[in-house]
Amino acid sequence: MTIAAEFVGVTQRFGDFTAVDGIDLEIPEGKLTTLLGPSGCGKTTSLRMLAGYSLPTAGTIKIHGVDSTTLPPEKRGLGMVFQSYALFPHMTVAQNVAYGLKIRKVGQKEIAARVSETLDLVGLGHLSASKPKKLSGGQQQRVALARAIAIRPRLLLLDEPLSNLDARLRVQMRAEIRRIQSETGLTVVLVTHDQDEALEMSDLMVLMKSGRIMQSGSPREVFANPANRFVADFLGYENFFTDKTGIFRTVRPEHLTLGAGDGERLDATVVSTAYRGVDLLVTLEAVDGAGQTVRLVADVRNGAAVEPGTRTTVTADAAHLVTLAAKE
Structure with a gap:
């Protein structure tokens, strides 16, 4: 080069x-x-x-x-x-x-x-x-x-x-x-x-x-x-949490789904929803593997409407989970 x-x-x-x-x-x-x-x-x-x-x-x-x-x-x-x-x-x-x-x-x-x-x-x-x-x-x-x-x-x-x-x-x-x-x-x-x-x-x-x-x-x-x-956040990775093994992870909203699936699962509560025509943006709260309360955002398409206060499971798609070397 x-x-x-x-x-x-x-x-x-x-x-x-x-x-x-x-x-x-x-x-x-x-x-x-x-x-x-x-x-x-x-x-x-x-x-x-x-x-x-x-x-x-x-x-x-x-x-x-x-x-x-x-x-x-x-x-x-x-x-x-x-x-x-x-x-x-x-x-x-x-x-x-x-x-x-x-x-x-x-x-x-x-x-x-x-x-x-x-x-x-x-x-x-x-x-x-x-x-x-x-x-x-x-x-x-x-x-x-x-x-x-x-x-x-x-x-x-x-x-x-x-x-x-x-x-x-x-x-x-x-x-x-x-x-x-x-x-x-x-x-x-x-x-x-x-x-x-x-x-x-x-x-x-x-x-x-x-x-x-x-x-x-x-x-x-x-x-x-x-x-x-910092890099992940700047590029639109809105979900940050520590998994059950203590590793700091991130996943984009479109790769976080409501319900059980193949990946990292967290019990969560729906905080708010925003209908955007082609999708539903769902904001949730969950407790991660480190015992910290974290805010999560899921971009839901072709799914049933959910109401604030609903208890659910969220799954971070294993194929799109990113391990972060540093939390800064």
């Missing part, structure tokens, strides 16, 4: 606050890597250090094997799309896309060719003469992408690029960014707090908490084998 960028023991402190705490990370060439986690976990700070907008307090950042820790942003050969898109309102779409090329003193013929090629790539060739205010949010986002891609960056950095779009457009743009990355072979680093976005788009998913990397790997690897409670 070729490494496009690397963090080696990188730390970033702001006064007494440690935003990034000694991380080591290899970003693979030609792949889409997501930095995922809640607000304040250090993902955007890490992206800004990679871009050169913020210098690390300690550690080394390499780009294609070269120490680029103190290199200014304009010398790193990177493209960046911000959350706000940062389009120039007085310029046309084509002029916005051409801006970075003019700054780099690319010839006029080459600029025209690259602008046309890039706008076709993002499906906006027919809007080249339009101003940003005439465009939808999704179209503005594509212009920002085109502007970043036109300079042919070594890495493309995306900072929460879909957060300003409505739910339908976000889903569309996930597929669009993934298509563009696949067609161009660009190395992309995307910051997001949305686990669905990361799971759908990533080749490599890096989950962060309090400035540290909790787990990294392919979406399938991380989703199937969360390293600890």
